[in-house]
Amino acid sequence: MGVYRAVLAGGFRRYATYRVATLAGVFTNAVFGMIMAYTYIALWRVRPHLGGYDETQAVTFVWLGQALLTTTALMGGGCETELINRIRTGDVAIDLYRPVDLQGWWLATDLGRAAFQVVGRGVLPMAVAALLFPLAWPSSPLVWLAFLVAVALGVVVSFAVRYLVALVAFWLLDGAGVVILSNLVALFFSGMVLPLTVFPGALGTAARVLPWSALLQVPADVFLGRAGGAAGVLGRLAFQAAWAAVLLGAGRLMQSVATRKVVVQGG
């Protein structure tokens, strides 16, 4: 376990190295958050209680999206780009001869990244938002705790999906197209465009049971107290955990096929 803790800590410090980039990111979050917040306000004035949220909750949802944008990698930008690059250049050979599991290594790296970004790119945009808009804050410390667990599980689900996407590079050798597709899907089905509760019918149902809802919709519902009591919250967390287990399992399977069958590139 010590190894993975060290890898996690290293992942955290790697991202913490680039402070100016983080500040620039927070600025972007703030600008996008404001544009989206005013768009939502306009929408909710016309259609109050859209998706079951009042205006304050809707605006809070927007800022939670900004806060989790890099943490749960709603538009990508986690370890997958690096891993794809390492597969393409053959550097993945180095990862493979370490006495460490490949998936575990990259999960730890990604958790370290997320741990930094929840502070660097999560707390700061929320603080900016709190100065500009009235927000719907959790009513008790327990809700905060549940929210943090939901975010952590969201990161794991997000990683598990991106790891699968990255492994495709073992066959395609260039993962750029798959990454773009995966990011588009994540952007919509996480609830980043609009809360998934807004979508009616089969699309809405599908969106809510797909794994991407674990990245933003579930943590936001827990934060906003819309998961429906303790049982509801535990149910949502179990939903995330189940997806995490299934997708990590699929990743392991694909990893063992990839490493046994596929050529490691380059001399």
Add this chain to the structure above:
Amino acid sequence: MGRTEVRDGTGGTGDAVIRLDGVCKVFDVYRRTGLLRRERREVRAVDGISFEVARGETVGYIGPNGAGKSTTIKMLTGILVPSGGSVRVAGIDPSRERTRLARRIGVVFGQRTTLWWDLPLRDSYDLVRRMYRVEPARFRANLDRCVDLLDLGPLLEVPVRQLSLGQRMRGDIAAALLHDPEVLYLDEPTIGLDVISKAKVRQFLAEVKAAGATTVLLTTHDLTDIEQLCERVMVIDHGRLVHDGDLAGLHAVGASERVLVVDFARELPAVDVPGARTVRVEGPRQWLSFPASASAAPLVAEVAARYPLVDLSVREPAIEEVIARLYGDRASL
């Protein structure tokens, strides 16, 4: 052609740390032959290689680009699964038990780095300690020794991305040795380094070798690495071992030649000296080729006595030429 006998039995010959027996690696390469048709072609990157390396031995493993060196090393680390034959490293089948083997070997790829790019060198070493579960006291001692011998002291707090290639390579070599690996694979450890950095790396590897605990397989294009570090050299070409023996033997087998470059006071017709043949004439400069095993002194004396000699130099045979000649001989058999 060196050792070709195959020793059998699972117990092996006691001290062989690396043992390859008829190892092949075949890749399928596809070539487009039409809009939708493609043709499958087999490439035998490694084509029936057998050798053994004893504990504590330092062996050079050389050959032209694409000869199968890196493919062999990848099979020895378990990253690639052999298509045929058997591989044993420290008694372990690498591709079956890659992770267990990984604790007992060290690998340095000259063209890649194992270090954490954005973080100080020290962080990568700390990770190595945890990854290989090295006891703190032993880690301390190993790190101190590497820092001392590789001049890493001032670099420990520097982020790896700010290191020069030579500094980074020294950092990588240290990282590969902190867990006392039984076997060390060095894949072109001096590639791209300047003369001083190369010398430092070689000096360090000579110390590792002198300690005697580590078995080293060294891949390189620099013949000096081999000359200074290895008694034994294996040459691979087109996936086959074409030589396994000492370096002198390689020159003898490869019928390699040195070249004496002479500058005369004026333009002369091609000179004729016993024991050498003039291969090129360009103005007052001429190139005389002679066997690498022969001494240059009598030849120089002869030329100086008979012709108006102004200047001279001796060019050593390039490893690629030796190998090319080796392979040429094989092809003509």
